Amino acid sequence: MARFVTLFRGINVSGTQVRMDELKALHKNLGQSDIATYIRSGNVVFTDNETSASQLPAMIEEAFASRFGFQARAVLRTAAELETTIAHNPFVEKAASTPNWLIVLFLAEQPTGEALANLRQTYNGPEEFELVERELYIYYPNGIGRSKLTLPLIEKRLNTYGTGRNWNTVLQLQKMLQG
Incomplete structure (x- = not known):
C-alpha cells in the first residue's frame, strides 16, 4: 500500500480559495483512495497503488489546473520520506x-x-x-x-x-x- 501526502503551494492564501472536500474529490477522480485532508493549507493524504511516485506531482497539478482554472504547485512525499x-x-x-x-x-x-x-x-x-x-x-x-x-x-x-x-x-x- 503506497501512502502519500500532497503538499499544495499557495492555496487558501491571498484569495485563492479551494475547499478541502474539493481537493478530496480531485484525488478521488485520479483513482486514489483513503483520502483525508488536514487544515485548509492544502495537505492531502492518500493511497495510490497504480501510479509511480515520480508521475504523481505533474498528474495532480494538471488535474488541479483543469478543475480549478489556475495553477498550484504540488510537492509529494511518501510516508517513508516524511518519516x-x-x-x-x-x-x-x-x-x-x-x-x-x-x-x-x-x-x-x-x-x-x-x-x-x-x-x-x-x-x-x-x-x-x-x-x-x-x-x-x-x-x-x-x-x-x-x-x-x-x-x-x-x-x-x-x-x-x-x-x-x-x-x-x-x-x-x-x-x-x-x-
Missing part, C-alpha cells in the same frame, strides 16, 4: 520548545551545493537553516511574520520551488499517513 524528514530534523530541541517557529520547506528538487552557498551568502539574518536532501529546515527565532527570509527569496536562490509546513503540521501529517 525520514522527521528523523533528520537538525533542530530537535527548538522543535520541542517552539514547534510553530520551525518550518520544513519541502522542495521539488534537491538544490546543488552551489545554490545553498548562494542562499547562505545572500541572507545573513537571525534565522537558522539546514538543508537535508530535499527539505530545508528553517528556524525563525522571532516568528515567520516579519522575517526577510521569504519563500520567493529561497526559491530564487535554490533554483527550485517548495512549500512550507510548520513542525506541528509535519507531525500531524505523519500520524495521518500511519493511520
Whole structure:
C-alpha cells in the first residue's frame, strides 16, 4: 500500500480559495483512495497503488489546473520520506520548545551545493537553516511574520520551488499517513 501526502503551494492564501472536500474529490477522480485532508493549507493524504511516485506531482497539478482554472504547485512525499524528514530534523530541541517557529520547506528538487552557498551568502539574518536532501529546515527565532527570509527569496536562490509546513503540521501529517 503506497501512502502519500500532497503538499499544495499557495492555496487558501491571498484569495485563492479551494475547499478541502474539493481537493478530496480531485484525488478521488485520479483513482486514489483513503483520502483525508488536514487544515485548509492544502495537505492531502492518500493511497495510490497504480501510479509511480515520480508521475504523481505533474498528474495532480494538471488535474488541479483543469478543475480549478489556475495553477498550484504540488510537492509529494511518501510516508517513508516524511518519516525520514522527521528523523533528520537538525533542530530537535527548538522543535520541542517552539514547534510553530520551525518550518520544513519541502522542495521539488534537491538544490546543488552551489545554490545553498548562494542562499547562505545572500541572507545573513537571525534565522537558522539546514538543508537535508530535499527539505530545508528553517528556524525563525522571532516568528515567520516579519522575517526577510521569504519563500520567493529561497526559491530564487535554490533554483527550485517548495512549500512550507510548520513542525506541528509535519507531525500531524505523519500520524495521518500511519493511520
